[in-house]
Amino acid sequence: MQQSLILFSSRLAMLLLAAFLTVLPVDRARAADADTRPARPSCLTDGWPQDGSDLRPDPSLVFGRLDNGLKYVLMPNSEPKNRVALYLLVRAGSLNETDEQRGLAHFLEHMLFNGTTHYPPGTLIKYFQSLGMGFGGDTNAHTGFDETVYNLLLPSADAAVLADGFKVLADYARGALLLETEVNRERGVILSEKRSRDSAAARVAKKQMEFDFAGTLVARRDPIGVEEVLNTADSRRLRAFYDSWYRPDNMVVVVVGDMQPQETAKLLETAFAGLKAAEATIQCPEMGKVKExxxxxxxxxxxxxxxxxxxxxxxxxxxxxxxxxxxxxxxxxxxxxxxxxxxxxxxxxxxxxxxxxxxxxxxxxxxxxxxxxxxxxxxxxxxxxxxxxxxxxxxxxxxxxxxxxxxxxxxxxxxxxxxxxxxxxxASRDSRQLADDIIRxxxxxxxxxxxxxxxxxxxxxxxxxxxxxxxxxxxxxxxxxxxxxxxxxxxxxxxxxxxxxxxxxxxxxxxxxKDLPAWVEARRAPFPYLPLPTVAENEHVGQVSHKEIGVETVSLANGVLLNIKATDFQANQVMLSVQFGNGRQDEPAAGMALSAEALMRESGIGRLTREQLNQALAGTNVTLDFAVGPESFSFNGSSLRNEFETLLQLLRHRLLDPAFRPEDFRRSRENLHRMYDQLAGTAEGVAQIQGERFLAGGSPEYGLPDWGEVEKIDLARISGWLTPVLAHDPLEINVVGDIDPAEVIRLVRKYFGAEKRQAPEAKPVQPIVFPAGEERHLQAASTIDRALLIVAWQTADFWDIDRTRRLNLLASVFDDRLRIKIREELGATYSPQVTSQPSRASIGFGLMKSSLIVAPDQAESLARAIKAVAAGLVGKGVGEDELHRALEPTLTSIKDIKRNNRYWMESVLNLSSRHPQQLQWPLTILEGFAAIKADQLTELARQYLAPERAATVIVAPMAAAGPAGPPATKQ
The missing domain is CATH 3.30.830.10 (Metalloenzyme, LuxS/M16 peptidase-like)
Structure with missing residues (x-):
């Protein structure tokens, strides 16, 4: 339900080549009986896309149909390992509503998490957590114009777990309780979701859709619905929609993952074969036509x-x-x-x-x-x-x-x-993405x-x-x-x-x-154009094997450091990250880092504009982006295995022949200005510019600088800052992926073996003063009736890894308590979130931050409610049951991330030359989390989460806020 709404599910992805995928051979035995069935409404699809087509589907797909009309598609897939994605597609969404039902398809989606035959109210999410599934990540749902989709990512492919997963989907299909008390409780959550999704961009998109599709049902069926229906929805009206459209012959179960199709089909049939459609009249929607x-x-x-x-x-x-x-x-x-x-x-x-x-x-x-x-x-x-x-x-x-x-x-x-x-x-496609493709x-x-x-x-x-x-x-x-x-x-x-x-x-x-001028095509330019450096064959190369984690560290004679992690997680894909310099630690002025990133996004290289460079790279899958981090500058890119040399060529040109063109700077400045103007009109944007900096005592590691500071930065200052860094600062080159380490070493030596670079001195990092006990009210230049509430506590920095892991788990426990209290009990917000944000750059500083979108007039009372939940963690501590429910999804996700290239790059290799302890973390991550005890989390809560130590930020629309940006005051 984190993705609970699709405002505009444009089928554009159909045109993107990944969309040219497949379905499967038709179940001819079932199809042969089609003429014995009663006539079906035209909007209930009985066949498969390949029926009557000259296209043959992916042979790895298996599909079938049960006697009650429910269809299924099965696809074996090995990533993530030992996990299975289960999806239930109900072929009904907002277009299937009547005028009196606008919003009920989406409301009903919410209600299926609030009580079914086998899972009484308040038990389903706890059950998911106990299995090792995170709410929102491993279990979710969305409602669109023509579909409602429920999905589970099971933590295991064991038959018992699969059977339980099918039982949950079967409950969604025909086991909804729809208790009146739960309908009334969830109403506030629905209205809060409507509020949380309201924005200028969303309003414009909705009005444009109504305009483009005027005269059709699409223009009148926004999936979120209308408040007069949401405010009066009851169990009876929801049941009427449920019985009409949630019927086996209007559903497809999609299963993709590390399973055996034959055994899986038997489990599926056991769970779904007994489902029957309710006696209900179906009226197919009349779509209407657009003006032409x-x-x-x-x-x-x-x-x-x-x-x-x-x-x-x-x-x-x-x-x-x-x-x-x-x-x-x-x-x-x-x-x-x-x-x-x-x-x-x-x-x-x-x-x-x-x-x-x-x-x-x-x-x-x-x-x-x-x-x-x-x-x-x-x-x-x-x-x-x-x-x-x-x-x-x-x-x-x-x-x-x-x-x-x-x-x-x-x-x-x-x-x-x-x-x-x-x-x-x-060979390494993700099961969730494949299931999404099948559904689409x-x-x-x-x-x-x-x-x-x-x-x-x-x-x-x-x-x-x-x-x-x-x-x-x-x-x-x-x-x-x-x-x-x-x-x-x-x-x-x-x-x-x-x-x-x-x-x-x-x-x-x-x-x-007007007379049309002829199109003038851009001049083509050669790439690569820099001459290769001369690298002596006998130059010393030092190499250390970290066998326990499968990493090779190579030191070139000129000081370039190379880390290589060869993996088979993502077939033929390679990630590259190059760390150098001191990043924002050396920022000469506030706004410089942001301006530099924006300029580099718009720039090509010395002899090629961005468009010419894109033209030169056409036909490749090479990407390379620039970033300024808290501790370093970086280039981060990817390619296919056979394009890796091209990726290194691009990196070399970006480092040695950067472009600082006035025209690129103009575009980057205009883009930033538009971004700031848009941020000023949203609660989240104002929090990012002012609130995050307030909580971090002005540290550039958090939030954004004021626009006035950014506006002072000119092209000469950016060029003067970046040019020597790009040319002279030592390189830590990290490569992760499906690649031969010997080939990586050869190519890196070829392009970077003659570099002569010298390490700069890092400026001392200024300590952060957290505004404990203070509150700040901010204004967004908006008339939209939504406020952002942030309540935060200072914790600690990143470098005690055991403490960092415990803080991460404490955030999960805190998040779950807020979900129960503020979403389920009070119905006051759609998606409360708690995150732990330990600093890598500022010693001794970190944040435990809760944030939620609320009604402006409820912000103060909900801030008190958050602090009361924190007080409960401090006073009564963390229970064994909630530790288990937070820990099990974490352990499941750890098993996944250890088979993910991004984890090895971002959490292990990047900056490991400065922080070698990172190379030890993968050895203890699973056992380290598994060993965490409830009393350890209680101790952290008592150390950091005392209510009086919280700082609060409330960003409200102008009509609801007090004076903008007042000085922080003690509570």
Whole structure:
């Protein structure tokens, strides 16, 4: 239920190549009996996507159908080890509601965690925890327009655990109690979730959807529902929806994981075969049709958005089709059109003084009933006219003259790279992602193909694809007579929405009448271009094997340190992280680190702009990002195994030939300004800028600097700070993944063996003074009725690993107590969270922080409630039962993370040259957590969580807050 709502489940992912997956061979024995069944409502799907299709599904998928109509899909998969993902797809969502039921599909999703046949109210989550499953991570649900999905990630593949998992799903399917007392209790949680999801961006998205799909049921069926229904929902009305749509012949069980399909199918049949549909009348929804001609303009003044968004869109009606080779080829062509338009927009973004920021091209299908295509961008308040003109001109140029051969070649390279990655990584796909893919493909009524099938089918299609075909697909997407223009966000003062709407109309028509300039393609540039250094063959290389954790540490003669962890967790995938310098410890001025990160995101390298570099890397899966951390600077990247040398080439160019262009700086500064404007309009954003810094005594390790500080940073200061660091600071190079260590050593020596670098001196870190006992009220420039409440305590730094692990577990116990008290008993918030944040950079400092979105008028009382829960931990201590319920999911997750490349990179190798104790942590992590005792957590609670030592931050909308940013006062 952390993902309890999908506001806009656009089926765009269908066009992303990972979506070209599969389903399975049809159960012919069951299908043969279809003509003996009574007539089914048209919205209850009886078949499989491959029925009648010339596409054959992934042969590893097994599926079947029970006599009661329930269908299932099974797929063996080995990652994560010894775990199984169970999903229940109910093919009903908000579109299946009547006007009097708006919001009940989502309300019902919540209620299935609040009492079923085998799990009375208040017991299900505790049961999950006792098995080693975390609420929100291993057990979850979401409600969309046309589906409600429940999922479990079981901690074991044992038959008994599988049987219990199926029992839970079967209870969801037909065992809901829907007790009136629980309905009333959960009502507050639903309304709190509605509040927590309310934002300027969400409101704009909702209004745009209503506008784009005017005349259809989609426009009237936001899954969160309407308050008049939520406030009056009762057991009877929920039961009516449940009995209508929660029926075996409207459900699919999906099982992916480390299991045997034959045995699993038997367990599944035992759990589900006895389920029967209730006697209920089903009325299939009438979807309606969108308008298909004319120019429609929507202007949405929304200053809290912090930027001006512009979109040029077309939406049309389609007739649902059976999936086929011809249909997939058509979708492939349209997907390529989006890639080519996207590349043109990125080129325009790079031009001097471009009004476009983050431009994108998208196209896809929605609910199998509608197709859409859109060009979008962000822009400055006064430049929306130039931005709209560029979007309109770019589309018109493509429609008039088509794309070029070079553009098509690049697009093919990009798609081929995605296909190749799917093939190379197929052996280690995650069971949850595979289950999500199966659910999505079933919803789209598309055949799932294996990555090998995708490559075998789409590869030759791509090779033969011509400009004529791609340009034809462009016209197929955009030749309709309907255009929609969206202008939303921060708009010019002094003009009404109606006046702006008329100006948009006039501008669009004027642009149509202009002569079109020809598209000018960007100059291609070579990469790599730096000459290779000369490395003497006899230079000393020191090597130490940490056999107990499978890590090789290599010291090059020039001081470069290399750590290598070869794994088989993620097939053919490699992660790279390079640590150097002192990061924010050496920040010359507040805002410098943030500005540097933003600039590097926008920059290419010395001889190539960002767009030229992307063009040079087309056809690869290489990524490399820059960050400024509390202790170091870093480049973090990834590639496939056979692209690792290209990744090192890119790293070398970023280090030795960085770019500090004024145009890149302008874009980065504008992006930051828009970000700050948007943050100022949300409670979370104001907390990040002011609240986090307040709690950390102004430390740059926490939160963000004020915009006024960021604004003072100029390009020369960033260049002066970064250039010597990039060129001269020693490198710690960490490599984790499916790779040969000897090959890593050879390539790192080849590209970095001649580096001459010298370690800088680190400045002393200033101690942090925590505002114990103080409270700060802050204002968000928002009218949305939601406040953010943070109550925090100072704890300790990171480096006593046993203490850090205990604090982590104490946070889990605290989190669970808040869930029970504030969510379940009071119904006052949707998702309270407690986190432990020990500092790596500031000795002796850390935070235990609780945060929740609440009604503004409840913030003060809930702050007291949080402190009362903390007082309970201090006074009565931690019980054995709640220790067990916090510990078991933690132990399960540890088993998973030890088979995750990211854990080895981020928690073990990074900065291990400075903190060698990190290399010992994997040896004790499981046993260390397992040995934690309840009295140890009680001792920590008494040491740190006394209520009078808490600091409180309340961020409320302007109408509900007191004076902005008052001095902290003692309580």
């Amino acid at each position: 001609s004319g120019l429609d303009i929507q202007v949405l003044p929304e200053p809290e958005l912090g930027a001006t968004n512009v979109a040029l869109t077309t939406v049309g009606n389609i007739k649902p089709r059976t999936d086929s080779q011809a249909w997939e080829i058509e979708q492939m062509r349209q997907y390529l059109v989006s890639i080519l338009l996207d590349n043109r927009l990125e080129q325009l973004e790079q031009q001097p003084s471009s009004p476009l920021a983050q431009p994108r091209a998208h196209a896809g299908l929605f609910l199998r009933q509608y197709n859409y295509a859109t060009l979008t961008a962000r822009t400055e308040t006064g430049t929306w006219r130039e931005a709209l003109t560029l979007l309109q001109t770019t589309l018109a140029q493509a429609l008039k003259d088509g794309f070029t051969a070079d553009e098509l070649a690049r697009g093919k390279q990009e798609v081929k790279a995605m296909l190749e990655k799917e093939v190379q990584t197929a 493909k079933l919803g789209d009524d598309e055949v799932l193909l294996s990555p090998a099938q995708e490559m075998a089918f789409y590869g030759p299609v791509l090779d033969k694809l011509t400009l004529v075909e791609v340009n034809g697909a462009l016209h197929q997407l955009w030749d309709g007579q309907h255009r929609q223009i969206h202008l939303a966000g921060v708009l010019e003062s002094g003009l009404t929405a109606a006046q702006l709407q008329e100006q948009v109309r006039e501008l669009y028509r004027a642009n149509q009448a």
